Amino acid sequence: MAKLLDVKGLRAGYGQTEVLHGLTFELEQGGITTILGANGAGKTTTLRAICGMVRVAGDIVFAGQAIAGKATEDIVRLGVAHVPDGRGTFVQLTTEENVRLGAYVRSDKGQVAADLDRVYHYFPRLKERRMQQAGTLSGGEQQMLAISRALMLSPKLLLLDEPSFGLAPLIVQEIYRILRDINTKEKVSMLLVEQNANIALGIADHAYLLETGNIVMSGTSDVIKNDETIRKSYLGY
Numbered sequence: 001m002a003k004l005l006d007v008k009g010l011r012a013g014y015g016q017t018e019v020l021h022g023l024t025f026e027l028e029q030g031g032i033t034t035i036l037g038a039n040g041a042g043k044t045t046t047l048r049a050i051c052g053m054v055r056v057a058g059d060i061v062f063a064g065q066a067i068a069g070k071a072t073e074d075i076v077r078l079g080v081a082h083v084p085d086g087r088g089t090f091v092q093l094t095t096e097e098n099v100r101l102g103a104y105v106r107s108d109k110g111q112v113a114a115d116l117d118r119v120y121h122y123f124p125r126l127k128e129r130r131m132q133q134a135g136t137l138s139g140g141e142q143q144m145l146a147i148s149r150a151l152m153l154s155p156k157l158l159l160l161d162e163p164s165f166g167l168a169p170l171i172v173q174e175i176y177r178i179l180r181d182i183n184t185k186e187k188v189s190m191l192l193v194e195q196n197a198n199i200a201l202g203i204a205d206h207a208y209l210l211e212t213g214n215i216v217m218s219g220t221s222d223v224i225k226n227d228e229t230i231r232k233s234y235l236g237y
């Protein structure tokens with residue numbers, strides 16, 4: 001299969017501090033890849049680096065185009081949608097106003113209504129709450145909202161920053177089931193960073209392990225799942 005994302009020797013950081021020390025990883029067209037790592041490993045920074053929110057060195061090729069150092073808005077226009085940590089809810093706006101914000105860079109405005117229907121088909125809970133002030137949604141619903149906003153871009157690639165964070169197991173399962181559905185039916189590729197290795201390995205086809213800014217292991221999810229170190233340190237059995 002063709003590569004959708006090809007990252008080589010990615011370095012990034014804040015001010016004088018380097019946080020990512022030369023990451024090399026890739027994502028196949030249509031695939032779901034996960035980058036696992038503990039708190040502070042550099043997962044969020046990796047996603048920020050891909051969408052041009054931190055200073056980077058190294059190569060990032062998306063759909064055949066070099067995007068390292070490009071402006072975030074240009075990267076977004078190529079079809080990269082970011083579901084950030086913290087979910088980024090505009091709390092004073094309604095659910096639907098939040099979802100519609102995701103379409104702001106779209107030039108084909110005529111498609112937006114159809115995409116809104118499509119998003120509500122995946123997240124009927126949000127449709128029911130579409131006039132509700134977004135700040136009053138539950139944590140799980142706000143995560144669904146963040147994913148919906150990203151889907152309104154009609155992206156080729158979804159960057160997901162710990163969608164399970166702080167949510168009850170049942171809601172996490174529901175969100176992951178929907179993500180899998182979106183991957184299968186909409187052919188949206190996903191790069192998922194997670195601390196929750198169990199849930200991430202359940203959905204991803206390929207996994208990388210990130211430790212303090214370095215990739216220390218990579219393989220198919222099945223191989224990673226059965227690795228002794230991963231089991232002891234990240235899966236807890």
Ligand SMILES: Nc1ncnc2c1ncn2[C@@H]1O[C@H](COP(=O)(O)OP(=O)(O)O)[C@@H](O)[C@H]1O
Binds near residue numbers: 038040
């Ligand atoms: N805005 C920032 N300014 C300075 N350092 C940061 C900033 N954001 C994150 N860091 C540092 O970068 C490292 C990696 O953070 P992060 O990418 O958020 O890790 P993770 O998402 O895996 O928890 C941490 O040591 C963190 O303290």
Ligand SMILES: [Mg+2]
Binds near residue numbers: 161
């Ligand atoms: Mg993070």
